[in-house]
Amino acid sequence: MSEKTILVWFRNDLRIRDNEILLEAIRKADKVLPVYCFDPFYFKTTADGSPKTGALRARFLLESVADLRKNLQALGGELIIRTGNPAEVLPQLAQQYGVSEVYHHREVAYEETNISEEVETALWNLKLNLKHFIGHTLYHKEDLPFPIKDIPDSFAVFKKKVERDSNVRPCIATPEKIITPEITDAGQMPTLKDLGLDEPADDARIRIKFTGGETAGLARLQEYFADNEQVTPTKGRNGSTVDRSSKLGPWISLGCISMREVYWAVVKHEHDKNAHNTGMLRLELLWRDYFRFMFKKHGKQYFAAExxxxxxxxxxxxxxxxxxxxxxxxxxxxxxxxxxxxxxxxxxxxxxxxxxxxxxxxxxxxxxxxxxxxxxxxxxxxxxxxxxxxxxxxxxxxxxxxxxxxxxxxxxxxxxxxxxxxxxxxxxxxx
Missing domain, CATH: 1.10.579.10 (DNA Cyclobutane Dipyrimidine Photolyase, subunit A, domain 3)
Structure with missing residues (x-):
């Protein structure tokens, strides 16, 4: 009997913890082929001459992908890195490594879904299936108290009904071991120059250095709780409230840490420390869910509105x-x-x-x-x-x-x- 190999296509889910596609692939396949593709579409120059992705954002992405590779290697695996159109790169790798199926997390914005559709079509021509998973939200779509088409457009109503009638699922277990096929060319990490960007200068006024990756994201989560224990809200010199935001957004947006991981860490912190000053972080997570579900419900209308x-x-x-x-x-x-x-x-x-x-x-x-x-x-x-x-x-x-x-x-x-x-x-x- 031939071995089953599943290709895991990483996009905005650059983590090994609470990652359903990774754990499911490990459970269902004999070997797993993790892949990240730097798509030139995201590094093109826009009509006004600006880069679609700036140097600071690109650097954070590069750090996050590098950290994912390191964490996969620690489990005995590897991350294949390529630069190119995923609709061309993924079918080629699928043929090269005898892949049986491709897993990825479903996106909601139209540029991302268009790319998924192109990949799905290219794989289908090889009689391969692109399996979609839901892994970017706090509340799973199937656990909402209403179908997507009936999601309240009012955030206040959405918040009230979801918090009252839904539950956040527990985190997915973290893999202990990954078996990959024999990889002949894992690929080198591109540089900012390779992506058409210059190295940004770190400003001397920066108070917090944002470093990409799951490792740094988990460290920032713990720092947030430590900061909340030590600091009480204060006023700025003009009477304004000093910024006490979690600053977890960069890691959440690239999926270096999942929203569920953040949520359950908040619940544990509140229980262990009898703390009640994390409400704004819960609210941040809900707003992220709200906009993702609004995009799922209304599609391209957010972009088409004039x-x-x-x-x-x-x-x-x-x-x-x-x-x-x-x-x-x-x-x-x-x-x-x-x-x-x-x-x-x-x-x-x-x-x-x-x-x-x-x-x-x-x-x-x-x-x-x-x-x-x-x-x-x-x-x-x-x-x-x-x-x-x-x-x-x-x-x-x-x-x-x-x-x-x-x-x-x-x-x-x-x-x-x-x-x-x-x-x-x-x-x-x-x-």
Whole structure:
């Protein structure tokens, strides 16, 4: 009897813990072939001349893939790394290694689902099946108290019903051993230069260094709990609340840690420490679920919604450039954009504020802001990014449901991240 080999196609699930496709493949097959493909589609230059994926985000991705390879090797396995169109790379590897089936986690945004469909068609031509799993949400689709088509468009209603009538599944067990076929060429990790990008300079004002990978993500999760034990909420110098966000977004977005792992760690922390200051983290997880399910329900509508004409005047372009570079003259807006450009990360509140300023004050096309965030944010996730921008622009499916986004504070009340004001050097921005 011939051996069964299953190819595991990693995308935004760069972990070995709580990873259903990896564990299921190990259980069902004699050998497992883990693969990650750097798709040139995500590293192309957009119509306005900017990279679709910026250097900071790309570096975090490279670190995450490298960490996944290291963790697979520790279990006796290996990660094949290729650069190219997955619809060409995966069928070739499937034929080379006698693969019986391909596993992957289902995506919801249209660019990602289009790529999946191309891969599925190419594999089907070889009479191979692409099996879809659901592994990016906190609540499993099958455990929701309503079908996808009937999911409430209001976040408040969604939150109430899900928390009342659904349960979060336990985490999937972590594999103890992986057996791979004899791999003749595992492939080298590409460099940023290989991907068409320059190495970004680390800004001296950075307080937290974001390093990609499951190992760093799990360490950050524990740091978050330690920080919450030691620090009580304080006020900034202008009376604003100092940022106490979890900063787990980058690792969650690439699937270096799963939302279920974060959730159950929160539950354990609350039980062991009798702590009740992790509510914002629970809320963050629910918002991520909400936008993913909204994308599943409404599809491409988030991208197709129009707030302004596609054409941009020279005056509008100048305003957009000032917004991008933090030259608006509004301290909090400018500081937030300086920080985004320097680190690839700003708090959720800052994102809501700079997005609201672009849409309401500058009256510019929200899609340009969303595309800029896609380039810069190291925790970019299609559903969360485009869903949030559409929401701020008043184009979400319940734009009145704004009570979780307090956009009404006066600029004078906001913490201005003073280390990112008046000391900004444009040369430090890596495009």
């Amino acid at each position: 707030a302004q004409p596609e054409t941009t005047s020279s005056e509008q372009q100048q305003l957009f450039e000032k917004w991008k570079t933090g030259s608006t003259g509004i301290p909090f807006i400018d500081a937030s954009m300086h920080k985004l450009n320097a680190t690839g990360y700003i708090s959720n509140f800052s994102r809501q504020m700079v997005a609201g300023y672009l849409v309401r004050d500058l009256e510019l096309d929200w899609k340009k802001g969303a595309a800029y965030f896609e380039e810069k944010l190291i925790d970019y996730s299609p559903a969360s990014n485009w869903g949030n921008w559409a929401f701020v622009a008043g184009l979400g499916h319940d734009p009145r449901d704004n009570k979780y986004f307090n956009l009404a504070k006066q600029a004078g009340e906001l913490e201005t991240n003073s280390e990112f004001i008046n000391t900004w050097a444009p040369a430090e921005v890596v495009a």
